[in-house]
Amino acid sequence: MHKISIKDVAKKANVSITAVSQILNNKGDRFSAETIKKVLQARDELGYVPNSAARNLKVRHSRLIGIIVPSFRMPFFADIIQSMQDNAPEDVNLVFIGSTADNLQSSIYSLVERGVQALIFGRPIPNRDVVNAFLKKRHIPYLVLDQNADINAQDMVQTNEFTGGSLAASHLLSLGHRDIALILPNDLTDNMRQRRAGFLDTLSAANVTPISVISAALSKHGGLAVVHQLIQSQATAAFILNDEMAIGVLRGLTWQNVKVPEDISIVGYDDTDYAEFVVPSLTTIAQPVAEIGQSALNMILQRLAHPNLPYQTAFFDVKLVIRESTAQLSTDQ
Incomplete structure (x- = not known):
C-alpha cells in the first residue's frame, strides 16, 4: 500500500513541496488563505x-531522553511520566x-541504539557497575530516583522517605494504637528501606x-493475599509501604467483614490518584510526584547542556494526608 507523502499533498493541492512543508509546520504566513x-x-x-522521526532529524538541537520505570500500571510512575x-x-x-530487573540491560541497549542522549532510571538498577561502565563509555549521562540511593550517579532526585515512615508511625501512635502491623514488599528498594527505618525508629522511641x-x-x-x-x-x-498493596488490603478486609477504620486502621504510602476515591478513602503519605518528575527532567537537561556540572540533587519533603481509613483506637479493642 502506497504511503501518502508530502509530495502527494503538494500534487493534490497544486502547490510546491516547500509550500506544503511550511504551511504544515505553521510557517505559512506568506501564503494566501486560499492556498493554506x-x-x-x-x-x-x-x-x-x-x-516525526524524519522531522526530528532536521531539528538542530533535538534531544532524546529515555526513561525506564518498573511498570506503566503503577499510578506513582504514571504520574511521574505525565509530569x-x-x-x-x-x-x-x-x-x-x-x-x-531481568530485562533492564536489554532495555538500556535498545534505548541507546535508538539514539538516546541521556537516561532517567525510575527503577532499581541491578549490575550497577556494568550499567555505569556501559553508559560512561558511550558518554550517556543518567539520573536516578531514590530507589538507587547508593549508586554512583551524577544526579539524583530524592524524597524524605525516613520522615514519611516516621509520620505514619506517629499518626497511628497518636490515635492510641500499639498493636501495629507492618506490611512491606518482598523486595525492598533503597527508598522503601528508609520508609521502614523511619517507621520502626518512631515506634521504638515509644517502646x-x-x-x-x-x-x-x-x-x-499482593496486599489482598496477606489479609x-x-x-x-x-x-x-497497619502501615503498608505502598498504596497499591494498601488498596488490596482494604478490599480483602471488606470481603472478610472487617471494618476499616472501626476494627483496624490502615495507612498507605504515595497518595496515588485513587487513594481519595476508594471506600474508605485512604490515609497515606503523599509525595510531590509532579515536582519529582519535573525536577528529574530539568536536571538531566541541565546535565546535557553542561556536562561538567557538579553533582546535582533535589530533595523533596513528604506529608501525611489523613482520610477515612484511620481512627482513634476504640476502647472496646
Missing part, C-alpha cells in the same frame, strides 16, 4: 501524517520503557514493636 486552505484540505483528504511529558520542551523527545511484619508482592493482589495474616495478627492498625 487547499493544503490543509489535501492533507485531510489524503490522510497524510508527517514523519515529564507536561514539562518537556518542544525540542525534547521522551521515550518511556517499562522494564523488569512499641510491630505485632507482625508481613511480606507480600508489590501489587493490589488473613493481618487478621490473625490481631493488629488494630
Whole structure:
C-alpha cells in the first residue's frame, strides 16, 4: 500500500513541496488563505501524517531522553511520566520503557541504539557497575530516583522517605494504637528501606514493636493475599509501604467483614490518584510526584547542556494526608 507523502499533498493541492512543508509546520504566513486552505484540505483528504522521526532529524538541537520505570500500571510512575511529558520542551523527545530487573540491560541497549542522549532510571538498577561502565563509555549521562540511593550517579532526585515512615508511625501512635502491623514488599528498594527505618525508629522511641511484619508482592493482589495474616495478627492498625498493596488490603478486609477504620486502621504510602476515591478513602503519605518528575527532567537537561556540572540533587519533603481509613483506637479493642 502506497504511503501518502508530502509530495502527494503538494500534487493534490497544486502547490510546491516547500509550500506544503511550511504551511504544515505553521510557517505559512506568506501564503494566501486560499492556498493554506487547499493544503490543509489535501492533507485531510489524503490522510497524510508527517514523519516525526524524519522531522526530528532536521531539528538542530533535538534531544532524546529515555526513561525506564518498573511498570506503566503503577499510578506513582504514571504520574511521574505525565509530569515529564507536561514539562518537556518542544525540542525534547521522551521515550518511556517499562522494564523488569531481568530485562533492564536489554532495555538500556535498545534505548541507546535508538539514539538516546541521556537516561532517567525510575527503577532499581541491578549490575550497577556494568550499567555505569556501559553508559560512561558511550558518554550517556543518567539520573536516578531514590530507589538507587547508593549508586554512583551524577544526579539524583530524592524524597524524605525516613520522615514519611516516621509520620505514619506517629499518626497511628497518636490515635492510641500499639498493636501495629507492618506490611512491606518482598523486595525492598533503597527508598522503601528508609520508609521502614523511619517507621520502626518512631515506634521504638515509644517502646512499641510491630505485632507482625508481613511480606507480600508489590501489587493490589499482593496486599489482598496477606489479609488473613493481618487478621490473625490481631493488629488494630497497619502501615503498608505502598498504596497499591494498601488498596488490596482494604478490599480483602471488606470481603472478610472487617471494618476499616472501626476494627483496624490502615495507612498507605504515595497518595496515588485513587487513594481519595476508594471506600474508605485512604490515609497515606503523599509525595510531590509532579515536582519529582519535573525536577528529574530539568536536571538531566541541565546535565546535557553542561556536562561538567557538579553533582546535582533535589530533595523533596513528604506529608501525611489523613482520610477515612484511620481512627482513634476504640476502647472496646
